[in-house]
Amino acid sequence: MMKFCSECGGSVVQGVPVGDNRPREVCAVCHTVFYQNPKLVVGTLPEWEGKILLCRRAIEPQYGKWTLPAGFMENLETAPDGAMRETREEAGAEVENLQLFTLCNLPHISQVYLIFRARLLNLDMAPGEESLEVRLFEEDEIPWHDLAFLAIEYTLHRYFEDARRGEFVLHMADIPQRSRHASAD
Amino acid sequence: MMKFCSECGGSVVQGVPVGDNRPREVCAVCHTVFYQNPKLVVGTLPEWEGKILLCRRAIEPQYGKWTLPAGFMENLETAPDGAMRETREEAGAEVENLQLFTLCNLPHISQVYLIFRARLLNLDMAPGEESLEVRLFEEDEIPWHDLAFLAIEYTLHRYFEDARRGEFVLHMADIPQRSRHASAD
Numbered sequence: 001m002m003k004f005c006s007e008c009g010g011s012v013v014q015g016v017p018v019g020d021n022r023p024r025e026v027c028a029v030c031h032t033v034f035y036q037n038p039k040l041v042v043g044t045l046p047e048w049e050g051k052i053l054l055c056r057r058a059i060e061p062q063y064g065k066w067t068l069p070a071g072f073m074e075n076l077e078t079a080p081d082g083a084m085r086e087t088r089e090e091a092g093a094e095v096e097n098l099q100l101f102t103l104c105n106l107p108h109i110s111q112v113y114l115i116f117r118a119r120l121l122n123l124d125m126a127p128g129e130e131s132l133e134v135r136l137f138e139e140d141e142i143p144w145h146d147l148a149f150l151a152i153e154y155t156l157h158r159y160f161e162d163a164r165r166g167e168f169v170l171h172m173a174d175i176p177q178r179s180r181h182a183s184a185d
Numbered sequence: 186m187m188k189f190c191s192e193c194g195g196s197v198v199q200g201v202p203v204g205d206n207r208p209r210e211v212c213a214v215c216h217t218v219f220y221q222n223p224k225l226v227v228g229t230l231p232e233w234e235g236k237i238l239l240c241r242r243a244i245e246p247q248y249g250k251w252t253l254p255a256g257f258m259e260n261l262e263t264a265p266d267g268a269m270r271e272t273r274e275e276a277g278a279e280v281e282n283l284q285l286f287t288l289c290n291l292p293h294i295s296q297v298y299l300i301f302r303a304r305l306l307n308l309d310m311a312p313g314e315e316s317l318e319v320r321l322f323e324e325d326e327i328p329w330h331d332l333a334f335l336a337i338e339y340t341l342h343r344y345f346e347d348a349r350r351g352e353f354v355l356h357m358a359d360i361p362q363r364s365r366h367a368s369a370d
Contacts, residue, residue, distance in 0.1 A: 002191035006219075009189040019314065021274075022259070034191075037224050038258050040297060073223050074207070078290035078359055079297055089206075100355060103285060103299075105263035112225060112264055114288075129204065170285060170355055174263055 001025065007032045038110040041151075042082040043070020044118040045159055046095050051136040052159070053120065054143075055090050058132045062148035068115060068155065069093070071130075083116050091134045092126035095119060102158060103172045104151040113151045113175075117159070117168060139163075151175045186210065192217045223295040226336075227267040228255020229303040230344055231280050236321040237341070238305065239328075240275050243317045247333035253300060253340065254278070256315075268301050276319045277311035280304060287343060288357040289336040298336045298360075302344070302353060324348075336360045 002012040002025050010029025017024055017033045025034040045068055046053035054066045069090040073082040080098040087095050095118035104113035125134045137143075139160050147153045154173055162168045187197040187210050195214025202209055202218045210219040230253055231238035239251045254275040258267040265283040272280050280303035289298035310319045322328075324345050332338045339358055347353045 004189055004191050004194040006187035006189050006191050006197070009194050012191070035257070036260055038260055038262075039222050040225060072220070073297075075221055075223055075295040076292050077223075078292050079288065080290075080357070081292075100285075100288060100357060103264065105265075107261050107263050107266075110260040112258075172265070172285060 002034060005030060005032060006034070036110075038112055040073040040079065040082075041070050041111055041113045042073045042079050042086065042116075043068050043113070044083045044087045044095050044098065044116050045101060045155060046087060046091070046093055046118050046120045048120040048123065048136055050163070051138055052142070052156070053091055053093060053125065053134065053136055055127065055131040056133040057130065057148055058127070059130050064132065065146050065148035066143050067148040067152050070113065070115065070152075079114050080116060083114070083118070087118070089128045090131050092128060093124065093134070094121040096121055099168070100170055101168065102151070102155045103170070104154060105172075105174045106151065107174065108177045113155075115151075115155045150178055187219060190215060190217060191219070221295075223297055225258040225264065225267075226255050226296055226298045227258045227264050227271065227301075228253050228298070229268045229272045229280050229283065229301050230286060230340060231272060231276070231278055231303050231305045233305040233308065233321055235348070236323055237327070237344070238276055238278060238310065238319065238321055240312065240316040241318040242315065242333055243312070244315050249317065250331050250333035251328050252333040252337050255298065255300065255337075264299050265301060268299070268303070272303070273313075275313045275316050277313060278309065278319070279306040281306055284353070285355055286353065287336070287340045288355070289339060290357075290359045291336065292359070293362045298340075300336075300340045335363055 005027035008030040014023045015026045069087040071086040098116035098118045101117040102115045158171045190212035193215040195212045199208045200211040254272040256271040283301035283303045286302045287300045343356045
């Protein structure tokens with residue numbers, strides 16, 4: 001909840017603006033309306049000869065757990081460009097041929113994940129500032145009990161199922177709040 | 186650009202936070218960082234026996250132009266729930282069986298459109314507060330020169346192409362800034 005208006009410094013209150021149908025944060029002085037909207041998390045599932053690249057997190061939440069390279073999309077970029085940027089920043093890796101693979105809704109934290117299957121260009125990879133370790137995993141090596149986020153677990157399950165079937169399709173799911181950890185998922 | 190910190194009312198300046206790699210809005214007093222991220226626009230392409238529902242806009246931008254029901258996704262909802270809500274609000278229509286059909290990147294205005302194909306439940310429809318008119322269109326009736334947004338034009342073209350081919354697939358595109366209008370697209 002905002003305390004001060006970022007335009008005039010006045011007090012911010014809750015109110016339903018004219019023509020709107022839900023409460024927003026509104027400045028009591030200059031009447032500027034502040035909209036809060038969901039955030040996009042974009043990332044890749046980098047493939048190399050049937051193996052998948054994972055990063056071990058060097059930051060909270062889920063420090064030390066494994067994940068796909070992904071992060072908040074930035075202004076002025078496209079979703080695939082953001083996914084490639086995160087792959088570069090977190091894994092020091094370059095990918096190409098991005099195909100949207102999972103759309104995960106996390107309404108409890110107002111996030112949408114877009115994860116793209118992508119082909120690693122080469123075996124150059126190195127942990128970035130937000131990663132402890134980066135490596136390729138065969139399916140039977142995936143650290144299923146040490147994955148950072150349910151959306152990533154969902155994506156990896158669908159990937160190996162589709163790989164066995166020989167056909168990759170788009171998957172969409174609502175990801176519930178994780179029950180076994182207090183931290184946000 | 187924010188002028189005042191919404192936490193303490195202090196002055197906001199541009200700066201690169203520790204551990205970050207790009208300038209953000211940061212409070213010079215309490216050092217709160219304010220991240221700005223892209224917004225999601227969610228909507229549907231409602232189908233009824235080969236016909237498509239369009240709404241004529243009763244608001245700016247693009248007052249009087251035709252569009253698919255779509256709007257900014259809200260916090261605490263899923264992308265398909267947001268698309269169904271917009272369809273209800275703008276067209277008074279209920280849809281089911283949502284399938285993601287286009288992902289449009291509009292980096293110049295930091296937006297991502299997610300448009301879902303959806304089946305109209307029945308022929309009940311009525312313009313909401315943001316629409317002048319709502320009706321079904323055959324392909325040869327689509328008002329191609331009076332569409333509100335390039336992302337919608339792109340989506341409708343892909344839809345009729347796929348319908349002719351008999352197979353609907355996911356389409357992704359970068360939508361450039363519209364050159365023939367000064368208004369944001």
